[in-house]
Amino acid sequence: MLTNGGCPKTALSIKDALEAVEGRWKLLILFSLSGGSKRFKQLSKEVPGITDKTLSKELKNLEGNKLITRRVYDTFPPTVEYTITDHGKSLENVLEALHYWGLAHRAVVIEK
Amino acid sequence: MLTNGGCPKTALSIKDALEAVEGRWKLLILFSLSGGSKRFKQLSKEVPGITDKTLSKELKNLEGNKLITRRVYDTFPPTVEYTITDHGKSLENVLEALHYWGLAHRAVVIEK
Numbered sequence: 001m002l003t004n005g006g007c008p009k010t011a012l013s014i015k016d017a018l019e020a021v022e023g024r025w026k027l028l029i030l031f032s033l034s035g036g037s038k039r040f041k042q043l044s045k046e047v048p049g050i051t052d053k054t055l056s057k058e059l060k061n062l063e064g065n066k067l068i069t070r071r072v073y074d075t076f077p078p079t080v081e082y083t084i085t086d087h088g089k090s091l092e093n094v095l096e097a098l099h100y101w102g103l104a105h106r107a108v109v110i111e112k
Numbered sequence: 113m114l115t116n117g118g119c120p121k122t123a124l125s126i127k128d129a130l131e132a133v134e135g136r137w138k139l140l141i142l143f144s145l146s147g148g149s150k151r152f153k154q155l156s157k158e159v160p161g162i163t164d165k166t167l168s169k170e171l172k173n174l175e176g177n178k179l180i181t182r183r184v185y186d187t188f189p190p191t192v193e194y195t196i197t198d199h200g201k202s203l204e205n206v207l208e209a210l211h212y213w214g215l216a217h218r219a220v221v222i223e224k
Binding site for chain 2: 011012013014017018020027028031032065090091095096101105106108109
């Protein structure tokens, strides 16, 4: 696609996608949730380097974009669990492409 | 990959990739440059909504990550042209995955 040059309509869909997963955290959170539903504290441990404040903000945003659901269980104390949605899971191809490119990038730039 | 859950090594390469293309602008700039080398003012027109200050900052960062090259031509006044590198072009699969997902996202969230 890159070799075809930038058609405006393609740029628009890429912009939509980038706005939904903007920043370095959202995809990492989704990646962690892809291993199964998790509670806030579990996520906070599994996403390297994120603060609780940022995690909380990102989870709300992901919920707004229908990428995850938040479920409160009537236990004592209440349990809150985050689960990836089918729409969130559909980011799989994006994550896979990023993964392979990240490996190449490390070889080209970071380890030189 | 998402269904396999989050292995830490995969998360690391995804983090590398996200840091290199972080934010909503870098991929859009690369997408525009994929249509051919461009001068600053051309890019500023073709990337919708970017300010000159941000464009300038992003171009420096992209150059540092070896995703583009900056070439100064000895004309009067001097001409500066930005070109995507092979490493930058290798992001094609990521852009393609984002493009298709962006279309789906518009259907699921934005147009509902």
